[in-house]
Amino acid sequence: MKKSLAIIILMLLAGVRTALAYDIVVVKSGNEMPMDQVVQAFTDKLVHLLPARGVKSIEPHRFREIDLRENPIKSLVEQQIRDYRPDLILTLGRNALLAVRDINEIPILYLLVVAPEAIIENRGNITGINLEIPVKLQFDELTRLLPQVRRIGIIYNTEHSAMEIQQARRERPDLQFVASKAQSTKEVPSLLEELRGRVDLIWLLPDIIVTNPQILESYFLFSFKNKVPVLAFSQKYLKNGAAIVVTFDLADMGGQAATMAARILLGTPVSGVPPADISRVKTIVNSTVARKLQLDIPEETPQ
Amino acid sequence: MKKWLPFHRIRQSFVAKISLTLVAVVLVLAVLFDLLLIRLQQKAYEEENIKHGLSLVRLLAQSVRVAVFSENNQDFIMPVNAILGHEDVVEADIFNNGGAMLFSRKKQENSLSQILDNPEHLACIFKNIKQAGEMHWQTPNSFVFWWPVYFNTSIGSDESLFFEMDDEPPARELIGYAVLVISKQSFSEGVRHILVNTGLIVACFLTVGIFMSFVVVRRMTRPLSNILKKVKENTGGTGMRDDLSLLSETYGGMIQELEQSFETIKELKDGLEVKVTERTRELSDRQTQLEKANLKLSETLAKLQEAQQQLVQSEKMAAMGQMVAGVAHEINNSVNFISGALPSVKRLLGDLKELLAGYEGLEQLPNGEERGRNIAAIHALKNEIEFAGIFATFEQLLANIEEGTTRTTRIIKDLKIFTRQGAEKFKQADIHSIIVSSIPFIDSKLLKGVEISKEFGDIEPVNCLAGRISQVFLNIMQNAVQAMGGRGTLAIRTWQENGQVHVSFTDTGCGIEKDLINRIFDPFFTTKEVGKGRCICSPGKTSACSRNSTKRTGSLSPMSPGENGWRPFC
Known part of the structure; x- marks a missing residue:
């Protein structure tokens, strides 16, 4: 009687679904990007989505980090990852993605990469979250904070940021976009002078030609001289003099990546998890600059 | 002669000489100190002005770097005007890295015209600035400061647009030059102020120093002046000699006198030593004599003490003899009372015996005549022996014996007391x-x-x-x-x-x-x-x-x- 009962229990246990612990390699670029915050949000969310607990689980998920500042040689990084034989590679930053993009047999999830298309090309094991802030979300936040702003001044480069202008005009036809085309960085100051008196706000674009550190000062000089606020896309411009920043939420980005990773780890093909835009933005107002520019911005600024 | 008298007195007075020397030294030192102070202050002020000018030109170079990069004249106006707002800044020029002037503004005639019109000179300046990092010089009317204009040439990655990157330090490129001309007008006024202030301070110092020198010299030389005054009084006038000569001569004379005194003292000392030796010898002789006399005296004293002892003994013996004589005298007196009374007592006792024998015979006789005769004989015997006074005599004799006994007893008692001391x-x-x-x-x-x-x-x-x-x-x-x-x-x-x-x-x-x-x-x-x-x-x-x-x-x-x-x- 007892023997038969034990056999029945063992058969039932054999039928229980296994709770697997996943091995994930996190590759970090060699710079001071805010990676820890993203990784923490990613691991927290992934443990929540794929709890490595159950009758058959014997250990939690394993996250192994490779920092390119300590190990910058691409081939060694690839060999190290292959030795680990992880279930997923999470890359943070452009350099990290470049270092592992030739590993085809392991799913790769990228984060914090601007214009990843040129790196991914047509590889099928790479997906991730694009570091682009949706134009609509930016202007929705702007309208919420400064509803009186109608004329948006833009300096852009045809090769790098013409798409954003088109997208903005498409998403917010109610706003007037005064765009000046700059062929080179040198033209920016004069183009800004041309915008004097014609715009209510300067929209800073993530364009390396028109928003690079060489010329950044001229935007804010123009802003201060003409009392025209600057809408920026990264928190780093607050200290330069940007009045409003609509940017991505790193914690939310980590959680969004964990969701995509969970789908891949549970068996969804990478092709079935396409690259996504960020789902949520964070709005920050530089109250000092806003006061200096005499902007009437509500106290509460929900993100 | 009267006109030159003060100068003559100054030549004579050592106090005046010291004071004048001290004043001269103070004056020379003050002038040297003044010159040194002026030079140091002028140099420090000049360095301060140069630092100030370099700060201004560096500020100008920093302010116009975007304008130089974009070569937009409008962007020059504000920073250049801000610099020209300084009172002493009279000219500001901006060049690109090719040497072409991008912007120029001045308050007065171009002091750099000679330089700017000379391309070779200008090229030489740019070369020096590239090597040294800055350049400055002075003209008679102004300071000229040059500073390179650099621009950040590193564009960075797309990610750098979003995040603060900590990669390689940004590269920079020389894109132009900024030059400032600062007038020396304020500088010259400052130097004049330094001169005037320093001169005033030194003048005050001199005044106080000279006054203090006079006071100090006067106080310090007062004892010497007093000595000099006394010397003059003692010598009865100095004639035409000055103070120091007089002091020197007096001091020389004193030294000679002192030497003579020392010689005299030495001689006296030598004589004194001889005298002391003689006196010591005499005292030694005297002491020997005294010791001998003392010995003699001691012997004499011993003899005297012996004689005294003998005298005391003699006195004692004499006293003892006198005492014994007195005692013997007293005892003899006492014994005389007794011995004088004893014969009478014996005689009276014989009489009484005879009388008593008569009465005893009478008792044995019968009454009769014979008895009567016997009674008559007894009566006659009584008369003969004076029986009526016999007892009084007897009492007197006993009293004498008692007196003698009493006296003897008293002497014996006194002797006992004399010998029984401390009882x-x-x-x-x-x-x-x-x-x-x-x-x-x-x-x-x-x-x-x-x-x-x-x-x-x-x-x-x-x-x-x-x-x-x-x-x-x-x-x-x-x-x-x-x-x-x-x-x-x-x-x-x-x-x-x-x-x-x-x-x-x-x-x-x-x-x-x-x-x-x-x-x-x-x-x-x-x-x-x-x-x-x-x-x-x-x-x-x-x-x-x-x-x-x-x-x-x-x-x-x-x-x-x-x-x-x-x-x-x-």
Whole structure:
């Protein structure tokens, strides 16, 4: 009687679904990007989505980090990852993605990469979250904070940021976009002078030609001289003099990546998890600059 | 001559010389210090101006870098105007890295025209700036400052647009030059102020310094001036000599005198040493002589002491002889009483025996005639022997024998007391009681015509040997009574003074010769015939007197009232 009962229990246990612990390699670029915050949000969310607990689980998920500042040689990084034989590679930053993009047999999830298309090309094991802030979300936040702003001044480069202008005009036809085309960085100051008196706000674009550190000062000089606020896309411009920043939420980005990773780890093909835009933005107002520019911005600024 | 007198006095006075020298030194030092101070301040001020100018031109270069990069003239206006807002900045020029002037603004005529019109010179300047990082120089009217304009050439990655990257430091590119011309007008005014202020400070310092120098010199040389004044007074005028010559001469003379004095002292010292040696030798001789004399004296003293001992012994023997003579005299007197009475007593006893034998025979006879005859014979015998007075005679004889016995007993008793020293103990006794109890022992026959006057004062009890004191008092009073020959007054008086009890016995007797006064306390000394008087210092009394007077609390001394001789105590 007892023997038969034990056999029945063992058969039932054999039928229980296994709770697997996943091995994930996190590759970090060699710079001071805010990676820890993203990784923490990613691991927290992934443990929540794929709890490595159950009758058959014997250990939690394993996250192994490779920092390119300590190990910058691409081939060694690839060999190290292959030795680990992880279930997923999470890359943070452009350099990290470049270092592992030739590993085809392991799913790769990228984060914090601007214009990843040129790196991914047509590889099928790479997906991730694009570091682009949706134009609509930016202007929705702007309208919420400064509803009186109608004329948006833009300096852009045809090769790098013409798409954003088109997208903005498409998403917010109610706003007037005064765009000046700059062929080179040198033209920016004069183009800004041309915008004097014609715009209510300067929209800073993530364009390396028109928003690079060489010329950044001229935007804010123009802003201060003409009392025209600057809408920026990264928190780093607050200290330069940007009045409003609509940017991505790193914690939310980590959680969004964990969701995509969970789908891949549970068996969804990478092709079935396409690259996504960020789902949520964070709005920050530089109250000092806003006061200096005499902007009437509500106290509460929900993100 | 009067016109030059002050200068002559200055030449003479050492104080004036010191003061003038000190003033000259202070003046020279002040001028040197002034020049050095001016130079240092001018240099520091100049360096400060150069630093200020370099700061301004660097600020200008930093402000116009975007404008230089974009070569937009509008962007030059604000930073250049801001720099030109400084009062001393008279010109600001901006060049690109090719040497072409991008912007120029000035407040006065172009001081750099010569340079700017000379491309070779300009190229040389740019070359120097590239090497040194900056350049500046001065013209008679202005400072010229050059500073390179750099621009950040690193564009960075797309990610750098979003995040603060910590990669390689940004590369920079020389894109132009900024030049500032600063007028020297303010600088010159500042230098003038430095000159004036420093000059004023040094002038004040000089004034105070000179004044203080005079005060200090005057105070410090005051003792020397006083000396000089005294020297002048002593020498009776200085003539035309100056102070220092006078002091020098006086000092030289003093040194000579001192040397002479030292010579004299040395001579005296040498002579003194000889004298001291002689005196020492003389003293040594004297000491030897003294030691010899001392030895002789010691020997003489020993002899004297021996002689004294012999004398004392002789005196003692003499006293002993006198005492023995007195004792023998007394005993003889006493024995005379007895021996004188004994024959009479024997005779009377014979008479009484005969009479008693008559009566015994009478008792054996019957009454009759014979008996009558016998009675008559007895009566005749009674008459013959004076039977009626026989018992009175017998009593007299017994009284004589008793007197002799009493005297002998008393002598023996006195001798016993004399030899038995320390038998009686000291105790507190009332002197008045002792005196009163001693009076009855005075010879009653002599006392009949003597009046005893007692004047007792308020005295305390005395710690003494009461029996011996009583014997002394009795002897004194007995001698007094004897000295008065049984008629006179014996005054006894007591009183207390300074913690001492005094007792005086005063009689109206014959007194004692002055020569004998020192002997009255000798044992058994008396001026009376043997057996008549009592010496104060009979063996018993002497013991009491000497002990009381020398070792205890009392003393005994004779006193005389006047010129007629001493009143005796004994």
